[in-house]
Amino acid sequence: MHNIYPYHAKFNPEIPKKFIQEYSKKGDLILDPFCGCGTTLLEGLKLKRNVIGVDLSPIGILCSKVKTEEYEMDKIKEYSKEILKVNSNKVLIPKFPNMEIWYNDDVLKQLGELNYNISQILEKKYYNLFYLILLSCLNNCSRKRKTWNLGYIADNVLPNADRNVDAIKIYKRKLSLLYKRKDWLKNVNNSVTCIESNILNTNFTDVDLVVTSPPYPFAVDFIRYHRLTLYWMGKPVEELSEQEIGARNKRNKKQAIDTFFNDMQNIYLHIMKSVKVNGYWCMTIGDTTRKKEKINFVEWTIELFENNGWKVEKNTYRYIQNQTMAQKRIKKEAVLVFKKIKK
Numbered sequence: 001m002h003n004i005y006p007y008h009a010k011f012n013p014e015i016p017k018k019f020i021q022e023y024s025k026k027g028d029l030i031l032d033p034f035c036g037c038g039t040t041l042l043e044g045l046k047l048k049r050n051v052i053g054v055d056l057s058p059i060g061i062l063c064s065k066v067k068t069e070e071y072e073m074d075k076i077k078e079y080s081k082e083i084l085k086v087n088s089n090k091v092l093i094p095k096f097p098n099m100e101i102w103y104n105d106d107v108l109k110q111l112g113e114l115n116y117n118i119s120q121i122l123e124k125k126y127y128n129l130f131y132l133i134l135l136s137c138l139n140n141c142s143r144k145r146k147t148w149n150l151g152y153i154a155d156n157v158l159p160n161a162d163r164n165v166d167a168i169k170i171y172k173r174k175l176s177l178l179y180k181r182k183d184w185l186k187n188v189n190n191s192v193t194c195i196e197s198n199i200l201n202t203n204f205t206d207v208d209l210v211v212t213s214p215p216y217p218f219a220v221d222f223i224r225y226h227r228l229t230l231y232w233m234g235k236p237v238e239e240l241s242e243q244e245i246g247a248r249n250k251r252n253k254k255q256a257i258d259t260f261f262n263d264m265q266n267i268y269l270h271i272m273k274s275v276k277v278n279g280y281w282c283m284t285i286g287d288t289t290r291k292k293e294k295i296n297f298v299e300w301t302i303e304l305f306e307n308n309g310w311k312v313e314k315n316t317y318r319y320i321q322n323q324t325m326a327q328k329r330i331k332k333e334a335v336l337v338f339k340k341i342k343k
């Protein structure tokens, strides 16, 4: 389920899995304050932990919700048949900037028909599942430039390719992958909470373990890369991008580094309050560069934790493989574990 939608810079599932196995026990409460597409949440549930995930990104939270539900295959097949009954001329197409430039009319009509049929599903979790699959087709169905071979729209520029794709065929192919999946969740007895929010607007208590991978300074634009999806969902892309900490598009702003560290400090201190004494915080983080200058995010983080009642339990490195485009500059990342020793 981890790859149901192409989300960026997501955890290799083995990382949260190991953290969870080593630093928590069954029934514990795990928080991922930057949960992205929900990798920690799914791994936590598989290991019978209660999980909370927060992310600013509406598409990240939709993925998290979809991945942490249980489904019946018979229902999936039944709903799929209904969705694929197109040609009724009933369409549901959102309006968004430059829509007619991103999509040609035929593709838009096909996407609109699928969207309409999906909107008829009343069971929320199945609606979410089929809607997410539609959203995962949006970039491939767009007229993006040929060179944009990654699953996202990298810059704030418009397409110039005239692509004629069969959106129904693309959707069908994604559905057939769904039928083949063997990794569906079963018999979940633990609680799952997925919250679409700026982490600063949430409050939790009694967290046993934080497992996360925060945004690295100016490495990725988690909101803007998904702009087609977010427009389709009717979300305010630029407003959300403003709230995104470390967003790549902010790298050239005056005071960008100071603002990043200031914001990150507020966020870290805010999350620290939710963790129990003797609880753990496990994360992977990397140093990035801005204008060829190294930004010492790792060193800064260790110092902040040590000055606020935490001790370093583990400090190692891992080399990053299979990087997405914006991360190619980051060759390795720190694997850090802290233990809360004081209130």
Ligand SMILES: C[S@@+](CC[C@H](N)C(=O)[O-])C[C@H]1O[C@@H](n2cnc3c(N)ncnc32)[C@H](O)[C@@H]1O
Pocket: 007, 008, 009, 010, 011, 033, 034, 035, 036, 037, 038, 039, 040, 054, 055, 056, 057, 060, 197, 198, 199, 200, 212, 213, 214, 215, 216, 222, 223, 243, 244, 245
């Ligand atoms: C490195 S990604 C996490 C990926 C995640 N580990 C996964 O496996 O999908 C960092 C996440 O931080 C989120 N983020 C950025 N600013 C945020 C904020 N102020 N509040 C909550 N989430 C935020 C981004 O949307 C992004 O999903």
